[in-house]
Amino acid sequence: MKKSFHRTDRIAAQLRRELGTLVHELVRNHGLPSVSVSDVEVTRDMAHAKVFVTALQPERVKDAMAGLKEHARELRFELAHAVKLRHVPELHFHYDDSVDRGERIDGLLRESGLETRDSAQESKPEPDES
Secondary structure (H helix, E strand, O other): OOOOOOHHHHHHHHHHHHHHHHHHHHHHHHOOOOEEEEEEEEOOOOOEEEEEEEEOOHHHHHHHHHHHHHOHHHHHHHHHHHOOOOOOOEEEEEEOOHHHHHHHHHHHHHHHHHHHHHHHHHHOOOOOOO
16 A cells, blocks of 8 residues: 655645754854754644754753743744745744653663563573583
């Protein structure tokens, strides 16, 4: 069965690539906390785009989000020059906490895995080296 790709999906992928570069330059030029674009979702009418970003310093997320929202018009203007669209969607920035949640889950799994491995090794007799 063929999987269909909608125009909005293709545009979202293109916007993600371009915004990744533009956000990186913005962070460097304006001294904002380091963030990267993880995903972009575009509405069907292509009037709005949700831009999901992840932060390398989770404690400075609020500063990063405030900076991105402050420079959203500038980013949209630069984006209009980078992509060939009649109408560039309005950008709405959202923090993507999936990386943080994934790290937390990974840590919990490691803790539980270590405990089960330790208890399994204690109950297992060591082999004789004869």
